[in-house]
Amino acid sequence: MAFRYPGGKKYVKSEHQKMPAASNRFANRGMSLEHDLNETNKHYNATGQAVIHKKPTPVQIVNVDYPKRSAAKITEAYFKQPSTTDYNGIYRGNYIDFEAKETKNKTSFPFGNIHPHQVDHMQQVLYHGGLSFLIIRFSILDQTYLYDASHFIWWYKKQSHRKSIPKQHIEENGHLLETKYAPRIDYLEIVDTIYLA
Amino acid sequence: MAFRYPGGKKYVKSEHQKMPAASNRFANRGMSLEHDLNETNKHYNATGQAVIHKKPTPVQIVNVDYPKRSAAKITEAYFKQPSTTDYNGIYRGNYIDFEAKETKNKTSFPFGNIHPHQVDHMQQVLYHGGLSFLIIRFSILDQTYLYDASHFIWWYKKQSHRKSIPKQHIEENGHLLETKYAPRIDYLEIVDTIYLA
Numbered sequence: 591m592a593f594r595y596p597g598g599k600k601y602v603k604s605e606h607q608k609m610p611a612a613s614n615r616f617a618n619r620g621m622s623l624e625h626d627l628n629e630t631n632k633h634y635n636a637t638g639q640a641v642i643h644k645k646p647t648p649v650q651i652v653n654v655d656y657p658k659r660s661a662a663k664i665t666e667a668y669f670k671q672p673s674t675t676d677y678n679g680i681y682r683g684n685y686i687d688f689e690a691k692e693t694k695n696k697t698s699f700p701f702g703n704i705h706p707h708q709v710d711h712m713q714q715v716l717y718h719g720g721l722s723f724l725i726i727r728f729s730i731l732d733q734t735y736l737y738d739a740s741h742f743i744w745w746y747k748k749q750s751h752r753k754s755i756p757k758q759h760i761e762e763n764g765h766l767l768e769t770k771y772a773p774r775i776d777y778l779e780i781v782d783t784i785y786l787a
Numbered sequence: 788m789a790f791r792y793p794g795g796k797k798y799v800k801s802e803h804q805k806m807p808a809a810s811n812r813f814a815n816r817g818m819s820l821e822h823d824l825n826e827t828n829k830h831y832n833a834t835g836q837a838v839i840h841k842k843p844t845p846v847q848i849v850n851v852d853y854p855k856r857s858a859a860k861i862t863e864a865y866f867k868q869p870s871t872t873d874y875n876g877i878y879r880g881n882y883i884d885f886e887a888k889e890t891k892n893k894t895s896f897p898f899g900n901i902h903p904h905q906v907d908h909m910q911q912v913l914y915h916g917g918l919s920f921l922i923i924r925f926s927i928l929d930q931t932y933l934y935d936a937s938h939f940i941w942w943y944k945k946q947s948h949r950k951s952i953p954k955q956h957i958e959e960n961g962h963l964l965e966t967k968y969a970p971r972i973d974y975l976e977i978v979d980t981i982y983l984a
Contacts, residue, residue, distance in 0.1 A: 635911070638911075638914070640915065641908070641911045641912055641915055641917075643870065643871050645842050645843060646842060646843040646844065646845040646846065646867075647843065647846070647848070648843040649843065649844070649846050649848075649861065649864070651844070651846075661865055661866070662865070662866060663863065663864075663865060664846065664861065664863070664864040664865065664866070665862060665863065666860065666861070666862065667846070667860075667861040667864055668858055668859070668860060668861065669858070669859060669861070670843075673840065674840050678875060678876075679875075679882075680882040680884075680912060680915045680916070680917045681915070682915070682916075683882070683915065683916035683917075684882070685876075685877040685880070685881070685882040687877075711838070714832070714835075714838045715838060715877060717835070718837065718838055718877045718878070718879070718880065719877070719879075719880035720838075720877045720880075
């Protein structure tokens with residue numbers, strides 16, 4: 591289920607707001623990346639490993655009704671473009687910040703998945719000494735990578751004649767994340783290895 | 788303008804979503820704390836001092852319309868209780884996390900302003916080595932304090948027979964923040980002094 595943004599962008603309803611449709615092509619391959627990351631973050635939180643949360647979807651609220659005996663109801667609102675990445679928090683004393691994206695492409699990751707504001711944000715996080723990366727899932731291939739923001743920024747800024755990053759570069763410079771039971775996607779294990787070892 | 792939460796809590800529309808009403812009692816004392824902090828964070832961001840943002844208001848989206856030639860319109864949604872504090876980011880390599888609240892009380896800060904989830908979150912942030920505090924404005928007195936989360940947690944957990952923190956304790960253990968032109972509320976100056984000196 592996808593909603594149109596003003597610029598023609600699509601909004602996909604959060605997995606925790608719906609159950610997967612029976613007709614979902616990939617239902618047998620598990621839940622969405624967002625769901626997997628929410629479960630993973632809950633696990634990290636419950637085990638005291640880290641405090642990392644997804645930010646709420648930014649919404650511009652225009653009208654609200656106040657029914658007498660029930661909860662306030664928002665009757666008119668619009669999606670806003672996010673000015674930061676979706677996930678942030680603290681791990682082993684470090685500020686951690688990332689964006690998670692799924693693509694149906696098999697050979698590349700399109701830049702269009704990330705807003706310019708988000709790229710600027712990643713650059714600022716790196717400048718201030720935070721850990722910044724993307725978690726990219728190639729959904730048809732069922733492969734999920736942790737990919738450092740500096741690589742992404744390089745492609746985005748220097749290779750602006752392109753519209754995507756070749757998957758081969760992500761394979762070679764990113765880190766494959768296995769899907770497990772709990773935590774679903776143990777990205778902090780990779781963070782330990784590549785940033786904090 | 789206040790909206791009712793399911794539990795009878797009130798939601799006050801963000802200042803950046805509206806202009807202050809001419810009838811606003813405190814209009815001559817300047818904008819709301821949220822507005823002041825947004826301006827302050829924009830200033831920090833623009834000057835490269837820190838990357839700190841307010842999280843979007845959490846909303847449960849139930850229904851969306853897709854008009855043919857315009858933006859997707861949310862037609863049914865409800866306010867959700869936040870599970871974290873409202874502001875977080877990175878400053879001088881440190882994870883920074885805080886909640887901002889205004890009260891019309893003159894002698895104490897009521898616990899009811901903070902949800903239990905948010906108190907747990909502050910405790911976790913401290914455990915992981917982050918900087919955690921509250922920015923509390925006594926709006927009628929026009930006084931704004933930075934107040935360390937550990938003090939707040941102590942009152943909240945140990946003094947549960949009370950329903951508020953005496954203002955005197957906040958005066959003695961908190962740090963008064965002056966309102967200036969830019970940045971409006973220079974809380975990082977205090978953070979430098981008390982946490983990073």
